[in-house]
Amino acid sequence: MSEDLSYFKLKETINNPLRIFFLCGSHFNTGDQDRTDKRIVLKEYIESLNPNYKCLILEENFLFxxxxxxxxxxxxxxxxxxxxxxxxxxxxxxxxxxxECISTAAEIGLFSSDKIISDKMVILAPDIYSAEEDVISGFINLSYNNRVLPDYNLEIIRYYPGTYSYEISDNSNKRHTYFANNVLGENLKSKLSSTLEVNHSCIKIEKQNKYNTFNNDISKYSVSKEELNVTLTIEHLVAMLISLFTIEELKRKLREPINNVEDRIKIKKNVLFKAISTLKVTFRKFIERTISSNNQTLRYNKINISVACANITFSQAVSYFIYVMYGINLIDINYSNKKLVITNQLDQISAEYTDLIVSPVDGGIAEVLKIE
Known part of the structure; x- marks a missing residue:
């Protein structure tokens, strides 16, 4: 598909979308081959269920x-x-x-303060007898596991891990948990089965008026003082960015090698910077054409794109999207040729988003282009 004058559909359903599972935990164990980190075991299990299921563990991919x-x-x-x-x-x-610890309790508190995130959350808590303590107690129990006032409860799944002691000092030991034989038990698999099921994605961008409020499921646009203002949900932004990987002209630009850099770290940085910059420019053009194609009487001199989340900018979201794609192994870096690698799997996944892209054809008539 050529970029040309293509644009996004304002309303579309993605039937088999990319699904990202963010796996959080305490100490990330990479050195004990007999006891693989629980998140790695869970990642392998989830990704075996569906080729479009991808898990992200921050410690595996990113640093400060x-x-x-x-x-x-x-x-x-x-x-x-x-x-x-x-x-x-x-x-x-x-x-x-x-x-299992103070750090994960802090994560629960951080995430649960946002309704969009709390609806996605699943807490895996070790059985009280296996861990020799109940980690769902006190504030967490009253706030998120309340039988009397369940409105703010989170999904909590108990599992039965193996345990071992980690010596901190002569007088202090800390208990760690692991999956026996590095596999999930059948009981946990059964409990996770419905949790891991996710439905299709519905994309909808509608005109904002002064009477309606922002809906977390719908993106909005408006024109005021000759400025086009577009506010996108994170889910919609991610879907649109993925759909751009069906554009052959864009993929060619993203794969162009960089020059005059030899250091491996600088190659990585420059390749990713180029990808982020190219994606931002292309996305802005697509958004402008999307709104103009459906509202040809609109007139504006400036476009502002934002995301429906406090403290996060459009620029940060696009930049971090590239990091996420790297973290779930859908893009990579060829250091020898100094260029971005778009994996075959990303090509396959993005094909599911083809209907989100519209391209003008003969006589200016627009149609949805499909990949056979």
Whole structure:
């Protein structure tokens, strides 16, 4: 598909979308081969269920410092772990937390303060007898597992892990949990079966008027003082960005190699910067054509694109989208050729989003182009 004068449909349903599962937990264990980290075991299980299911573990992919393989948050001006975790959870379809410590309790509190995120949350809590304590107690129990006032309850699934002691000092040991034989038990699989099911995605962008309020399921646009203002939900933004990977001209630009850089870390940084910049420019053009194609009488001199989330800008969201695509292995970097790699799997997944793109054809008539 050529970019030309293509644009987005204002209303479309994606029947088999990409589904991202954000896996959170405490200590990330990468060194003990006998006891693989629980998140890695869960990731392998979830991704085996559907080729469009992808899991993201932040510790596997990102850092706050320079690294030859992992991406540096600082490179896209994201220096607050709070904002990073919020944005990751907003871009995810499910947020699954292995709750066992103070850090994961803080994550539960952070995420539950946002209704959009709390509706996606699943807490995996070890059985009280396995862990020798009940991690769902006190404030967490009263706030999120309340039998009398259930309106703010979260989904909590108990599981039965193996445990071992980790020696901190001669006088202190900490208990860690793991999946026996590095596999999920049948009981946990059964409990997760309905939780992991996710429906199709509905994309809808409608004109804002002064009487309606923002709906978290619908994106809006308006024109005031010769400015076009577009506010997109994170879900819609992600879907539209994925659909752009069906545009051959865009993919050609994204794959163009960079020059005059030899250092591996600089190659990675420059390749990703180029991808982010190209995607932002293309997206803005598509949005402008989308609104103009459906409202040809509109006149404006400036376009403002924002996301329906406080403290997160359009620029941050697009930048972090590229990081997420890298983190779930849908894009990569070819260091020898100094260019971005768009995987075959991303091509296959983005094909599900083809109906979101409209391209003008003979006589100016627009039709939805489908990939056979």
């Amino acid at each position: 410092r320079r690294d030859t393989r992992k991406l540096n948050y600082n490179d896209i001006n994201m220096r607050s772990l709070k904002i990073i975790e919020l944005l990751t959870s907003l871009m995810s379809d499910k947020v699954i937390i292995f709750h």
